Amino acid sequence: MKKIWAWGALLFGLLYFALPLIGMTNFSLKMRRGEYSFDAYAKVLGDPRFQETFTYSVTMALVTIVFGVLLVVPTAYWVRLRMPSMRPFIEFITLLPLVIPAIVIVFGYIRLYNTSSWLPLTGSLMGTNILLMFGYATLSLPYMYRAVDTGLQSIDVRTLTEAAQSLGASWARILFRIILPNVLISVLSGAFLTFAIVIGEFTMAALLNRPAFGPYMQLLGANRAYEPAALAVIAFGITWGCLGLIQLVSRFQKTTQRPA
Numbered sequence: 001m002k003k004i005w006a007w008g009a010l011l012f013g014l015l016y017f018a019l020p021l022i023g024m025t026n027f028s029l030k031m032r033r034g035e036y037s038f039d040a041y042a043k044v045l046g047d048p049r050f051q052e053t054f055t056y057s058v059t060m061a062l063v064t065i066v067f068g069v070l071l072v073v074p075t076a077y078w079v080r081l082r083m084p085s086m087r088p089f090i091e092f093i094t095l096l097p098l099v100i101p102a103i104v105i106v107f108g109y110i111r112l113y114n115t116s117s118w119l120p121l122t123g124s125l126m127g128t129n130i131l132l133m134f135g136y137a138t139l140s141l142p143y144m145y146r147a148v149d150t151g152l153q154s155i156d157v158r159t160l161t162e163a164a165q166s167l168g169a170s171w172a173r174i175l176f177r178i179i180l181p182n183v184l185i186s187v188l189s190g191a192f193l194t195f196a197i198v199i200g201e202f203t204m205a206a207l208l209n210r211p212a213f214g215p216y217m218q219l220l221g222a223n224r225a226y227e228p229a230a231l232a233v234i235a236f237g238i239t240w241g242c243l244g245l246i247q248l249v250s251r252f253q254k255t256t257q258r259p260a
Helices: 001-026 039-045 048-082 082-098 103-114 125-153 159-165 169-184 184-200 203-207 213-223 227-255
Strands: none
Touching: 001 159, 001 227, 039 048, 039 227, 048 082, 048 125, 048 159, 048 169, 048 184, 048 213, 082 125, 103 125, 103 203, 125 184, 125 203, 159 169, 184 213, 184 227, 203 213, 213 227
């Protein structure tokens, strides 16, 4: 009886998620009356605004990933090595973006860094881009930190550090030549999650008035019929592609860590 309920729950979950996607994909292929076609996808991919916004979001995602790695890896490493008693406090801070809405964070940014403030980041395009990158890094912080911390938990940080110091390695060399390669798989998992978050984020980009992919999706959905469905399928594919890469990276990590 338990197996029947388990299979029933699994089937219900699959139908709950698959049917809307199938219906949306089917609708996106019906732009040409009476037959299936990829006209909606061709129009979306050929739209200069799609190319501009997608390129912008990909660039912001890559910059955010680099910033997140440079921020999280040294922090998580130092906490595990020198300040283990601070772990609960650091974990609490990294979880705050999950409970504080993005609209609250971005309004705080606008209030603190507007053109009349002590640091007028919103007064220039570069400053606004930097502010948006900080916002994206904040949203992805829980996932990046958890991934890196899990990777550090799987290695003996103290022994590796002491061995490297005994050979005369500097702190920078220890961090980037020893620690980072050992947690690279975990860093890549956090990076893929960050990429998926940045690509689909709407609130911060819209309120900071930046040409990101999320606001473009909303604008297209308010003015077109078939193209938004095609764009949603593309965005869904990108997200699931990132999740698939995370699974692939996780399996590779298990394979490399398996004892001979």
